[in-house]
Amino acid sequence: MRQWLAVIAVAVLIAAAAPADAVEMRGTGTLGVVIERASGSVLIVDTTARAAIGRVDNLGDLSHASVVFSPDQRHAFVFGRDGGLSKIDLLAAAVTKRIVQGGNAIGGAISDDGELVAVSNYEPGGVRVFDARTLSQVADIPALGTDGRASKTVGLVDIPGRRFMYALYDAGEIWVIGFPGGATPRIDKLTGIGKLPYDGNVTPDGRHYLAGLFGEDGVVHVDLWQEPLRARRILDNYGRGEERLPVYKMPHFEGWAAAGDLMLIPAIGRHELIAIDKQEFREVGRVATYGQPVFAVVRPGGRHVWVNFAHPLNDTIDVVDTMTLKVVHRFKPGPAVLHMEFTPRGHEVWVSVRDANKVQIYDATTFAKKAEIEAKAPSGIFFTARATRIGQ
């Protein structure tokens, strides 16, 4: 009898264990993660349920953390400031694999085929490339400028054809690395592009790479559809200017919104967005805003751009009409609005309000608040639909 009871116990245990092992079956198209910087954790969210569905801890230093997704939208790759690269299973709410690949990192990217993950390093500099499945290293590409010295790298993005593109901060260069067949990179270098490129990004079509300069005013532009590649200076007045205005936060290039024929980019040190013609990359207008813009995030489709601001005016969001270049709605979600992320077809927008420990969800058409979620000092919000975008 004892024996049978043992068998029964085992069988019952197996049966009981099944639901725990079998994580709820669900689609992954409406999942996302919210960075909780102070606690080194990420919250996993479901945008349809407007709810958190899990949390993953022990991810290290998540200041300036960024996230990309596997093409199947099951896994998130979290790039920490401390060089940590964590692969998270969103369905299991668990770390699949975690490595510390450098001493100080500043973001990463995933190749268009989803096979390669690249990380941009301040320390030791350069870019390291990993197999997206295993996180084993595929390539280590030091950023040695023409002067032979190692450089920090910034503005790393994926571009079509198993390629990545980034700028060398110290050396003032822009590199394109490609992996046409396997692990050996092909490297194309543009040298002498300007002083101290501090960030960069590619337009959503993967065509135009833009890098901002910290060492002088101006922006560097590379048209990836022209051969040979060349770096061209545009927007000669873009920067801190002669007056050396106080800059509370250098705006990230992720905050450059492309809407229709315009780009709306944060001015530096001023309460303005600058409207840029996407053909000629010339300034065509300015939008007066509430504060110094940090992110200018376009609603999918391009009708509006939502803008948040640097400290101390970071309790407010402006919504700008991209046809009239006027602010059509201004409101105060709460203290320390750090990031905004739209659902893929733009019907709702999620807003992290760090010092209220909340993520708020707004109807993007009516501007009505629809829900809010508790989160620990939330900063970046990243939805899995990014997996479908060039330069995600």
Add this chain to the structure above:
Amino acid sequence: MRQWLAVIAVAVLIAAAAPADAVEMRGTGTLGVVIERASGSVLIVDTTARAAIGRVDNLGDLSHASVVFSPDQRHAFVFGRDGGLSKIDLLAAAVTKRIVQGGNAIGGAISDDGELVAVSNYEPGGVRVFDARTLSQVADIPALGTDGRASKTVGLVDIPGRRFMYALYDAGEIWVIGFPGGATPRIDKLTGIGKLPYDGNVTPDGRHYLAGLFGEDGVVHVDLWQEPLRARRILDNYGRGEERLPVYKMPHFEGWAAAGDLMLIPAIGRHELIAIDKQEFREVGRVATYGQPVFAVVRPGGRHVWVNFAHPLNDTIDVVDTMTLKVVHRFKPGPAVLHMEFTPRGHEVWVSVRDANKVQIYDATTFAKKAEIEAKAPSGIFFTARATRIGQ
């Protein structure tokens, strides 16, 4: 003892059942469906594995079938020609729910919040709207033109703000229906727009609705960012023209590719694509092609457009460079190339070759064939990334 054995048996059965019930856990971002028209089935595919992972049968008449996806990318809604609306669970490879909502239907759409599915009917005409979860009917909107007669509807698409837009074939009108709060539609009508609109589509930004006319030459354009809405005639020469050229297949408006500042649209009855300026909607050039174009599908990012052709030249694909408007690659996948679908970041393209019973997969950068999959007379190919697109 008998009693215990029964308990054990039950326990073991529960344990054994778990794996069968627990369909393989996977992300849904790389899934898709291939229409197998002749057999009334769809093949479920995984684009990363480049493989079929399931088949769902008994879906009725799938000629001209089209597919949209739930935001979480777990479910596909298949619109059959016979009025059938089937909700398919891609993870379980099973029909979740199937209704026959009309006698003869021509496609459908899903609202930007994923809550409403609309179907365009030839018979009995009009549009019916269903709850995306249950497929229970939310609204039945007959298409009664100003003359009071029931009209067929065509060119149904989703537009931002829980709205849909479509044309009335017999009445020559364009309607916008919105569901701002619940099940009661708000209807905006544009009347007298031209004779017999036969198809329509919206640009990827959700701004410009375009409908082709069968009863006269020309295209109707509605700019959804202008108020009040008005229908404007563009492209006065677009149509069969004075010569009444033999037209082997009226090109669908789904085949209008938007690339950068251009749209490349199939000419009617001619071996040409017409290049249209996206600002003014004026013709700015022509591309000589191998045959009468059916679909002109843009590679995500817009660098190339891939074009297939009407019978009897339907064994060939042209790849057109959108900067030079030249054919840069021409090849013959095989007999009856019916459709092409790109992976979301455009690294690969899937091609249905109906009379070879194959779906072929090409590298979009090198044009090399990477794999092929057996399918029964495949036609339309639809990937879940469509869930992220306005006017999916």
